[in-house]
Amino acid sequence: MRQAGRYMSEYRTLRERYSLLDICRTPDLATEVTLQPVRRIDVDAAILFSDLLLPLEPLGIPFDFIRGEGPAIETPLRSEADLARVRRFEPRESLGYVLEAIRQIKRALAGRVPLIGFAGAPFTLASYAIEGGHSSNFAHTKLLMYGAPAAWHRFCDTLADVIGDYLVAQIDAGADAVMVFDSWVGALNASDYREFILPHTKKIFDRVEAATDVAPIARAHVGAGLDGAGVPTIHFGVGTGSILGEMRDAGGDVIGADWRTPLDEAWDRIGPDRAVQGNLDPTLLLGPLDRIFAATDDVLARAGGRAGHIFNLGHGILPSTPVEHVQALARYVHQKTRQ
């Protein structure tokens, strides 16, 4: 996660000339940035360089990124009427530049590693649209969720439709796997997750599954889509220790876990029939190599060599991370797991 970004000098150089949105909206630039970490780090997959918020603009919710402060929605949605004003759109038209980037990246990769596409999940997208940016408490979002549940559900249903279509379009353009980011859904407890989120996130996974040609029954028999049949889906959030079982029920061949829950405990909550992605604390990558390797040993020991463990960070790489630490981590994981 955030495999490409400010911790790499070649990315910072590009950012001197182009904004984050310029890069996302220009397939040549998105391709270049997506490939930067693939050239420098021994990763097993390329991750589409893009931004969770791109679907907001065609939904009728314009935004920008303020340097040093993150995303800023021009007019946050704060009422039932605001929620009702969002419009469905056709991702193949409005987000065609992302799909073109995917096609270019796939050509450039030439089969070297697979490409993972992604999109934001309803709670996380809704929280940006309603809070207007980052939030520590999601007060506006929850006020609408609790106070206007019918409008909330209609809004999230719209989000689920466009995100489902968007992910299918990414797959059609060449993405080999897709990840659904519900980064902030850990702010909810299990009961609220079931009521307000699960049906919508499930709709996204059902849509992707229906479009990718492998019947659910076959899928269950082929080891969670990990042997190449169908297109694997990944479902990720942060601080989700209490709702891993609910996220699993919403969908995803692979469930992401952050570093707060030990990997074996997380897997117990998720269940043995799903793959698990995780879960090194990304702040460890700032620190001394012996700490990185010791914590990596712990993650690998807890995975216990089970099929279906995708070694990963529990959240995105921080801008102040030395690239040498990321390189060393990738080499170390390969050395340990290929023995």
Added chain:
Amino acid sequence: MRQAGRYMSEYRTLRERYSLLDICRTPDLATEVTLQPVRRIDVDAAILFSDLLLPLEPLGIPFDFIRGEGPAIETPLRSEADLARVRRFEPRESLGYVLEAIRQIKRALAGRVPLIGFAGAPFTLASYAIEGGHSSNFAHTKLLMYGAPAAWHRFCDTLADVIGDYLVAQIDAGADAVMVFDSWVGALNASDYREFILPHTKKIFDRVEAATDVAPIARAHVGAGLDGAGVPTIHFGVGTGSILGEMRDAGGDVIGADWRTPLDEAWDRIGPDRAVQGNLDPTLLLGPLDRIFAATDDVLARAGGRAGHIFNLGHGILPSTPVEHVQALARYVHQKTRQ
């Protein structure tokens, strides 16, 4: 938590004339603000109005509050040398104004409800001192923790000494219970908590226990200090679902749980020999009364009438909360639990 604050008009009126630090440092004002919610809401305890950061100044880490942005440390600690520069201090001298406020509040309360004092725990205090304010990832803090463990431990040991003394001084001044806020420690996993935090937080609880005259064995027999023998201690954090057992081992007659973990599950992790405080989502208080009451019913059902449940929010009251909702919640809990 944040029982007094911006959601009350009488507090906002005072804040037009006085800064947050003025109020904390002026016993008459701290007394007035502490009593404001006791007058308006049917609460079972008064909570000292103060701020977690007050000990930073006598430690040699000056700070201020920037309106709308929260705390700002003038020169954040970023190196081993910075950590080594903090100085121990005598809370009875440097924080005498807090102790005077406690004496005034106790006189004003005249036994109507008990008074809860508090202080910040090492991780949370360290994170403010090192990050310089609020943080979403605690990158600087963890960099020092992982990268300079000896300096980290010496720093936290100093914090534990002064916080332990400070809480004992609060009890001597009249506090009937004390709460240790490790608000942000949920950013750590259990393994890091055990290594970097537990010994220091335990030192605080041991210090308070040793000073409050009830032998540990007697304490275990009197129902976690809740029948009036000794001074009950409360240990609180947010997002701590994965480390509740470790926090319990660090200490506290009462362990706080936020809304992410259902109360019965939290209690299972904490163990039956401790009391539990929690765990309504404070954002619910913004919302419709029927939602507040339904979620309250769920918390009470999960507590199952067990002795040692302290009904509370899982985190602080938000500034936009209607005071009528807080009043209605307190009445509702009393009505349900006194039946």
